[in-house]
Amino acid sequence: MEENVILVYFSLDGATEYIAQKISDKLKCDLLKVTYKSARPLKGFLKYFIYGFQASTKRKPQINYRPVNLSNYDTIIIGSPVWASSFTPPIRSFFYLNPVKDKNISLFFTCGLSAESAVKKLKIFLGYNNYITEESFKAPFDNNDEYLQQKLDNFTKTITSKL
Numbered sequence: 679m680e681e682n683v684i685l686v687y688f689s690l691d692g693a694t695e696y697i698a699q700k701i702s703d704k705l706k707c708d709l710l711k712v713t714y715k716s717a718r719p720l721k722g723f724l725k726y727f728i729y730g731f732q733a734s735t736k737r738k739p740q741i742n743y744r745p746v747n748l749s750n751y752d753t754i755i756i757g758s759p760v761w762a763s764s765f766t767p768p769i770r771s772f773f774y775l776n777p778v779k780d781k782n783i784s785l786f787f788t789c790g791l792s793a794e795s796a797v798k799k800l801k802i803f804l805g806y807n808n809y810i811t812e813e814s815f816k817a818p819f820d821n822n823d824e825y826l827q828q829k830l831d832n833f834t835k836t837i838t839s840k841l
């Protein structure tokens with residue numbers, strides 16, 4: 679049990695949650711899910727338009743999460759989908775309300791194409807921390823198990839080597 683490690687994530691459609699579960703199973707770390715307070719089940723074009731707009735205009739929507747004291751943790755893993763080449767608004771709200779400094783931080787994204795720009799933006803937003811590793815998972819449900827396992831192993835091993 680990694681008592682010093684927490685994984686904070688947001689997932690709209692389940693891909694990020696799927697990866698978050700796998701990582702927390704491997705590390706036996708705490709898992710904290712962030713959700714929208716107003717669960718508006720947006721679908722189709724509206725989903726991309728409204729959530730994409732929220733992400734690119736740096737909105738901080740109201741969120742729900744289990745109360746947590748991040749000062750109890752040295753290592754924080756953050757998981758988010760890529761939205762409009764950025765990280766998601768609920769993750770912005772969470773770390774605005776729970777700022778982090780001098781933590782060991784690892785990031786993972788799930789995405790359709792690329793997470794490069796989202797990684798950069800999240801690091802800038804979070805500020806001064808010790809960034810350990812980052813990984814992106816493209817359409818993780820489509821990946822074959824072996825490839826996914828390899829990526830998960832590399833990610834979690836890098837994190838444990840720095841504990």
Ligand SMILES: Cc1cc2nc3c(=O)[nH]c(=O)nc-3n(C[C@H](O)[C@H](O)[C@H](O)COP(=O)(O)O)c2cc1C
Pocket residue numbers: 688689690691692693694695725726727729730758759760761762763764788789790791792793817818
């Ligand atoms: C509003 C919205 C915007 C998105 N923008 C991007 C993007 O800019 N780049 C990308 O690679 N994928 C983008 N995607 C795809 C998601 O990042 C991808 O499907 C992700 O795995 C979804 O995670 P989830 O199932 O945990 O919600 C977008 C999806 C949504 C809903």
